[in-house]
Structures are given as structure tokens and as C-alpha cells.
Amino acid sequence: MSRAESTLREEIxxxxxxxxxxxxxxxxxGNISARLDDGWLMTPTGSMxxxxxxxxxxxxxxxGTHLSGDKPTKETFLHMAVYEVRPQTEAVVHLHSSYSVALSVMEETDPEDALPPITAYYVMRIGKLPMVPYFPPGDKGLADAMRPVFKDHKACLLANHGPVVADKSLRDAVGAMEELEETAKLHLMLRGxxxxxxxxxQVADLRERFPI
Structure with a gap:
């Protein structure tokens, strides 16, 4: 095992x-994946x-062959769909974070852009947040629905499920996910x-200065 792979395992x-x-x-x-020179690392299915x-x-x-370690997350197909259409991606994080999940079940949530531009950092780290329709757990149709979204965006919200974020490093993906969750929390706190x-x-200026 290379030093880079060992370091990435520890970081995950x-x-x-x-x-x-x-x-x-x-x-x-929730599950995490990260790119290696010779494949990917994935969190195991059923793991905390x-x-x-x-x-x-x-x-x-x-x-896509499982080479070593425990059986990968049953949502491996979700991660692979992102890497397929977004080759610059080095890591993908998918959580069932409470405020984002709450946003994903609200009838008023706009599927074209689930969160308003409340802060500059949300726009810089996430940009726009489309919502993918609901699919049952393990349904490969979810991957087909996600591919066109991730061609143009680095994050999406899965209806009645939770958020997915891709980024240029694992640390960046985690940071962007936290920004998304905090923005969802603010959005719900400010309702009414x-x-x-x-x-x-202002949004256009940020997107020009900090392209996703």
C-alpha cells in the first residue's frame, strides 16, 4: 500500500x-468515497x-471490482455516477443530515434550487442545489437521475433522503457538506x-470569482 493511500484511509x-x-x-x-491512482476507497456497507x-x-x-476490505456501501453506484460525469472529482460525501433531509421532504422546496443564496460562503462552496426525485434505497435509477445534475453542479439533494457533495479533495467535500447543512439549518430557522x-x-459576481 502506498503512503498516499494509507494517508487517505486515515483521513476518511x-x-x-x-x-x-x-x-x-x-x-x-451516510457514506464516503475518495479517488486513488488505481481506483477508489469506499466506506463499508452498514458501517457507522x-x-x-x-x-x-x-x-x-x-x-468497479471490489478488490479488498469489507463490502462497500450499497450506494456505491451513487458515487460512481458522480465520478463518471465529473472527472475532476476526488471525493464524494453523502449524509442523512437532519436539516438537509428536512429540506428534502418539504413540499415548498424548489427542485431546481433547493436553498436560497443566504450567505456568500454557501454560494462559493455549493453554488446551486438541484433536488433529484425520490428513488427507493438501492434503486439504480437514482444514478441515472444524478448524472445530468452533476455534469453542471457539485452537489444535489436527494428527495426524502439527503445531500450528496463532490469536490476536489475529501476535506473540501466535507467542508462543503457542512456549509450546505448549516445553510439548510439557517433556512429552516428563518422560515416566516x-x-x-x-x-x-451578487450571486453572479461570486460565481464568476469562485467557479464551482
């Missing part, structure tokens, strides 16, 4: 534990992000209160 476990300890995803929900072990992470070959969101011009 450390960041997974951090998100779990801060209750960003409950129980055995707070109890990951570096040598038990699943290693996946470029052709007049809010001054960023203007379209």
Missing part, C-alpha cells in the same frame, strides 16, 4: 468520525462513520421571517 476515518461525533449523520447512515477502521475500508478497482438574501447580481 478521521473526518467520518468528526462528522458522526457532531451528529451530522445518525447511526449507520464514527467507527471506521482504515484497513477495513473497501477498495474498488477502476472497473423576512429575509434579505443575496441579489442575483
Amino acid at each position: 476515518c478521521s473526518l467520518g468520525r468528526s462528522m458522526f461525533d457532531r451528529r451530522l449523520t445518525p447511526g449507520s447512515s 462513520l464514527g467507527e471506521l477502521e482504515p484497513d477495513r475500508l473497501a477498495k474498488i478497482a477502476p472497473d 421571517i423576512p429575509v434579505r438574501t443575496l441579489t442575483p447580481q
Whole structure:
């Protein structure tokens, strides 16, 4: 095993534990993947992000073959769909974080863009948040629905399920996921209160200066 792979395994476990300890995803929900030179690392199916072990992470070959470690997450297909259409992606994080899940079940949520531009950092780290229609757990149709979304965006919300974020590093993906969850929390806290969101011009300026 290369030093780079060993370091990445440790980072997946450390960041997974951090998100779990801060209750960003409950129980055995949520999964993480990260790109290697010779494939991907995936969190195992049924695992708690707070109890990951570096040598038990699943290693996946470029052709999708399970090479070593425990059986990978049953949502491996979800991660692979993102890598397929977004080649610049180095890591994908999917959580069942409470505020984002709440957003995903609200009738008023706009499927074209689930969150308003409340802060500059949300626009810089997430940009726009489309919502993919509901699919039962394990339904491969979800991957087909996600591919066109991730061609143009780095994150999406899965209806009645939770958020998915892709980024240029694992640490960046985790940071963007936290920004998304905090923005969802703010959005729900501010319901019924007049809010001054960023203007379209302010959003356009941020997107030009900080392309996703």
C-alpha cells in the first residue's frame, strides 16, 4: 500500500468520525468515497462513520471490482455516477443530515434550487442545489437521475433522503457538506421571517470569482 493511500484511509476515518461525533449523520447512515491512482476507497456497507477502521475500508478497482476490505456501501453506484460525469472529482460525501433531509421532504422546496443564496460562503462552496426525485434505497435509477445534475453542479439533494457533495479533495467535500447543512439549518430557522438574501447580481459576481 502506498503512503498516499494509507494517508487517505486515515483521513476518511478521521473526518467520518468528526462528522458522526457532531451528529451530522445518525447511526449507520451516510457514506464516503475518495479517488486513488488505481481506483477508489469506499466506506463499508452498514458501517457507522464514527467507527471506521482504515484497513477495513473497501477498495474498488477502476472497473468497479471490489478488490479488498469489507463490502462497500450499497450506494456505491451513487458515487460512481458522480465520478463518471465529473472527472475532476476526488471525493464524494453523502449524509442523512437532519436539516438537509428536512429540506428534502418539504413540499415548498424548489427542485431546481433547493436553498436560497443566504450567505456568500454557501454560494462559493455549493453554488446551486438541484433536488433529484425520490428513488427507493438501492434503486439504480437514482444514478441515472444524478448524472445530468452533476455534469453542471457539485452537489444535489436527494428527495426524502439527503445531500450528496463532490469536490476536489475529501476535506473540501466535507467542508462543503457542512456549509450546505448549516445553510439548510439557517433556512429552516428563518422560515416566516423576512429575509434579505443575496441579489442575483451578487450571486453572479461570486460565481464568476469562485467557479464551482
